[in-house]
Amino acid sequence: MASPEEALDVKALPKIELHAHLSGSISRQCLHEVWLRKKAAGETDLEDPLVVMPPGKHDYDLKTFFPLFSSYIYNLVNDEWALTYTTTRVLQDFADDGVVYLELRTTPRALGPLSKADYVRRILDAIAAFESSSGARLRTRLILSVDRRNTPAQALEVVDLCRAFPRAQVVGIDLCGDPARGGIEALSPAFEAARAVDGLGMTLHFAEAECSGSEAELDLLLGWRPDRIGHVIHVGERARRAIVERRGMGLELCLSCNVHAQMITGGFEAHHFGEWWKVDGCVPVLCTDDVGVFGSPLSNEYRLVAQHFGLTKDDCCKLARKAIDVIFGGEEEKERLRKIMW
Numbered sequence: 337m338a339s340p341e342e343a344l345d346v347k348a349l350p351k352i353e354l355h356a357h358l359s360g361s362i363s364r365q366c367l368h369e370v371w372l373r374k375k376a377a378g379e380t381d382l383e384d385p386l387v388v389m390p391p392g393k394h395d396y397d398l399k400t401f402f403p404l405f406s407s408y409i410y411n412l413v414n415d416e417w418a419l420t421y422t423t424t425r426v427l428q429d430f431a432d433d434g435v436v437y438l439e440l441r442t443t444p445r446a447l448g449p450l451s452k453a454d455y456v457r458r459i460l461d462a463i464a465a466f467e468s469s470s471g472a473r474l475r476t477r478l479i480l481s482v483d484r485r486n487t488p489a490q491a492l493e494v495v496d497l498c499r500a501f502p503r504a505q506v507v508g509i510d511l512c513g514d515p516a517r518g519g520i521e522a523l524s525p526a527f528e529a530a531r532a533v534d535g536l537g538m539t540l541h542f543a544e545a546e547c548s549g550s551e552a553e554l555d556l557l558l559g560w561r562p563d564r565i566g567h568v569i570h571v572g573e574r575a576r577r578a579i580v581e582r583r584g585m586g587l588e589l590c591l592s593c594n595v596h597a598q599m600i601t602g603g604f605e606a607h608h609f610g611e612w613w614k615v616d617g618c619v620p621v622l623c624t625d626d627v628g629v630f631g632s633p634l635s636n637e638y639r640l641v642a643q644h645f646g647l648t649k650d651d652c653c654k655l656a657r658k659a660i661d662v663i664f665g666g667e668e669e670k671e672r673l674r675k676i677m678w
């Protein structure tokens with residue numbers, strides 16, 4: 337007889353992805369293709385991505401992970417063509433994995449002649465082109481990220497960009513980046529300004545590492561009144577109570593990322609998904625974070641929770657559907673999802 341997890345086709349299950357970083361979601365094969373083209377054109381001295389990030393290597397910890405972007409991926413995906421090519425491939429990969437709604441997040445970067453606003457525009461163009469030509473059920477909205485390294489002025493620039501694009505396209509703002517980087521009090525004015533933007537959702541990387549899990553930091557972040565929080569690892573009793581009391585807060589939980597990056601100990605069984613998934617008052621959502629780095633597509637995250645926490649087919653379908661409550665994409669999109677999600 338089939339076990340409960342065998343009975344569920346996790347790939348065919350219509351799924352919602354709410355925590356995916358664009359640059360971290362690009363597959364190694366796709367990076368390799370970008371590299372091949374740039375190498376042939378004499379446009380890059382970088383090493384082959386398949387050498388820098390060998391297939392099958394997923395054990396990047398927080399020390400080795402962030403430099404992958406600043407010293408490698410950002411230097412390879414550094415022009416309009418590469419941005420469009422990689423974005424389109426990321427969308428195709430999510431669609432192929434059965435994702436029907438995606439909130440993709442990215443940190444606006446100026447790329448040569450492209451301003452940060454152009455960067456956002458090119459990604460939105462790629463999304464529109466994909467939606468009109470692919471035939472996939474995937475709908476994608478954008479979240480703009482503030483990196484913890486950003487100055488207060490740069491963070492305000494991200495808020496301005498959020499404001500400048502229609503809510504049908506840019507639906508939220510995020511705080512991401514290396515959690516070892518402190519000093520985020522300086523970013524408060526930006527997040528307070530973001531809170532005042534009509535209809536803009538807010539999600540924050542939250543208690544990702546021990547150094548970013550102090551009561552002072554968590555109080556500060558909760559004071560910005562996020563709608564969702566990501567990772568939620570080093571959370572003390574007080575913050576846990578505050579989260580539950582908010583009622584309906586989305587928790588973006590990234591099992592494979594947390595295990596492979598050794599952000600938690602004890603493997604999948606010890607993941608805090610096990611504590612949160614039955615808690616009344618918040619909405620845990622399975623997410624991939626950086627599927628290009630950690631190698632686990634969203635369908636696999638559902639397989640993992642079935643395997644390690646005994647979720648039945650019905651539990652998995654309910655978990656997937658529950659995410660509808662915390663998307664930033666608006667009522668019409670929620671209605672569409674209610675119709676197509678099992």
Ligand SMILES: CNc1ncnc2c1ncn2[C@@H]1O[C@H](COP(=O)(O)O)[C@@H](O)[C@H]1O
Nearest residue numbers: 357358359360405441442443483512513626
């Ligand atoms: C452990 N997981 C994580 N924690 C914190 N920040 C992360 C992250 N994974 C990715 N990023 C953030 O996303 C950027 C790359 O995508 P974009 O250039 O924005 O598309 C990284 O530079 C990092 O700041």
